[in-house]
Amino acid sequence: MSDHVVLLDSYPSMFGMRVRIALAEKGIEYEYKEEDLSNKSPLLLKMNPVHKKIPVLIHNGRPVCESLVEVQYIDEVWKDKSPLLPSQPYQRAQARFWADYVDKKIYDAVRNIWTTKGEEQETAKKELIDYLKVLEGELGDKPYFGGESFGFVDIALLPFSTWFYAYESLCNFSIEAKCPILIAWVNRCKEKETVSKSLADPHKVYEYLLGIKKKFGI
Amino acid sequence: MGEEVKLIGARGSPFNCRVEIALKLKGVEYEFIEEDLANKSPLLLKYNPVHKKIPVLLHNGKPIAESLVILEYVDQTWEGASILPQHPYERAMARFWAKFIDDKCMSALWNACWSKGKEQEKAIEEANELLKLLENELKDKKFFGGDNIGLVDIVADFIAYWVGAIQEVTGAEVLTKEKFPKLFEWAREFINCSIVKEKLPPRDHLTGFFRIKLEAPDTLKYNPQVR
Numbered sequence: 001m002s003d004h005v006v007l008l009d010s011y012p013s014m015f016g017m018r019v020r021i022a023l024a025e026k027g028i029e030y031e032y033k034e035e036d037l038s039n040k041s042p043l044l045l046k047m048n049p050v051h052k053k054i055p056v057l058i059h060n061g062r063p064v065c066e067s068l069v070e071v072q073y074i075d076e077v078w079k080d081k082s083p084l085l086p087s088q089p090y091q092r093a094q095a096r097f098w099a100d101y102v103d104k105k106i107y108d109a110v111r112n113i114w115t116t117k118g119e120e121q122e123t124a125k126k127e128l129i130d131y132l133k134v135l136e137g138e139l140g141d142k143p144y145f146g147g148e149s150f151g152f153v154d155i156a157l158l159p160f161s162t163w164f165y166a167y168e169s170l171c172n173f174s175i176e177a178k179c180p181i182l183i184a185w186v187n188r189c190k191e192k193e194t195v196s197k198s199l200a201d202p203h204k205v206y207e208y209l210l211g212i213k214k215k216f217g218i
Numbered sequence: 219m220g221e222e223v224k225l226i227g228a229r230g231s232p233f234n235c236r237v238e239i240a241l242k243l244k245g246v247e248y249e250f251i252e253e254d255l256a257n258k259s260p261l262l263l264k265y266n267p268v269h270k271k272i273p274v275l276l277h278n279g280k281p282i283a284e285s286l287v288i289l290e291y292v293d294q295t296w297e298g299a300s301i302l303p304q305h306p307y308e309r310a311m312a313r314f315w316a317k318f319i320d321d322k323c324m325s326a327l328w329n330a331c332w333s334k335g336k337e338q339e340k341a342i343e344e345a346n347e348l349l350k351l352l353e354n355e356l357k358d359k360k361f362f363g364g365d366n367i368g369l370v371d372i373v374a375d376f377i378a379y380w381v382g383a384i385q386e387v388t389g390a391e392v393l394t395k396e397k398f399p400k401l402f403e404w405a406r407e408f409i410n411c412s413i414v415k416e417k418l419p420p421r422d423h424l425t426g427f428f429r430i431k432l433e434a435p436d437t438l439k440y441n442p443q444v445r
Contacts, residue, residue, distance in 0.1 A: 050318065050351055062307060069313045076306040093282045093291040100284055101268065134268065 005030035006058040008044050010037055012200050012208045015067035016055040017159035022071045024194035026078040068099055071155055085152045098138060099156035105131040106160055113167050115218055125173055132179045139185055161186040165202035166209045223248035224276040226262055228255055229419045230427055232376035233285040234273045238417040239372050240289050244296040286316055302369050316373040323348050325440040330392045331384040332438050345392050353401045360407055371408055378405040383424040387432055
């Protein structure tokens with residue numbers, strides 16, 4: 001039986017990129033549907049009635065929501081190729097812990113950067129760098145967060161890097177200057193075709209962010 | 219082979235309770251180390267330097283933090299009753315609802331129980347929306363996990379037990395039989411499960427603790443020292 005896979009997504013979404021990377025890693029063919037978030041489709045509202053958000057993975061008509069839940073689902077269903085999580089329980093737990101850290105810390109920190117000004121923004125910038133440095137510490141001298149293989153934590157964090165150019169341009173700071181090891185890791189990951197074809201172009205992300213700021217008067 | 223399992227926790231915490239229920243389900247023997255959250259121990263700071271929160275599971279000296287991460291670890295490591303379903307789609311649904319409870323319900327229910335006046339009206343409205351979604355998800359099942367408790371039931375322990383204790387102290391009406399009959403019945407079934415009952419903190423300890431909080435309103439902001 002052939003699988004029918006659809007991804008409801010939005011080009012600049014960090015969460016959508018996670019699922020795109022996972023699907024690419026597994027070599028899964030799917031139909032990509034770009035959502036206009038200011039005018040959500042009936043399909044999106046039907047498939048994610050609880051949050052009404054993208055990304056939504058629809059596998060043979062059944063929806064899976066929440067990007068990290070989707071990545072784990074993809075890993076468990078298409079388990080014969082390119083494992084995304086380690087098989088050993090303790091290492092799996094560590095991978096989940098650090099992906100959870102990205103979700104809990106990085107998203108709010110970056111949101112605070114572009115939605116605030118002055119003192120508040122300076123604090124937000126510092127917080128982001130602090131959290132990125134913790135992640136740098138966890139990466140250490142490994143090629144990927146997963147060790148020798150690219151995996152779950154790499155997928156969780158990588159898409160945020162496509163927004164760095166936007167934050168740096170808007171707020172006049174350099175993430176690379178403060179977190180060179182992390183940026184080296186980003187560039188290493190981008191050498192993988194599955195990654196480079198799944199990530200949004202940082203310049204397009206910047207234009208998108210400028211559009212949002214203008215539209216909502218932020 | 220000798221196995222050493224320790225849990226650094228706090229008995230009043232629903233996050234801690236989740237892990238104790240899971241360990242009991244799997245029949246795992248462990249040493250419990252009660253943490254004083256107002257005065258965090260070097261042990262806690264050593265084993266959870268990132269968040270400095272409980273619960274932290276120590277398995278043969280190796281730490282695992284964050285209750286949802288610990289639950290998945292316990293399920294994978296020890297045999298016995300399953301915490302997560304077997305089928306990938308059902309597993310994804312369980313993870314989705316567990317995350318929904320953690321990300322949305324915990325703080326919304328806490329606020330609904332503790333706030334006052336207009337703020338409380340708004341908070342209760344928000345809580346109602348969330349509880350309605352949970353009640354719909356439960357449908358006619360005995361537990362979210364089906365015939366037996368599973369991940370979502372365990373993660374919802376705060377809803378089943380802690381909310382009732384807070385309501386008793388503040389008089390708030392957030393989860394009631396009239397508003398959410400199915401969820402109310404689920405809560406009753408859940409806290410009466412022998413495994414769960416054994417691990418819940420005594421009701422009067424909780425209400426005593428919450429009465430103290432009522433006197434100290436600046437400690438009421440949702441800021442769990444536990445995860």
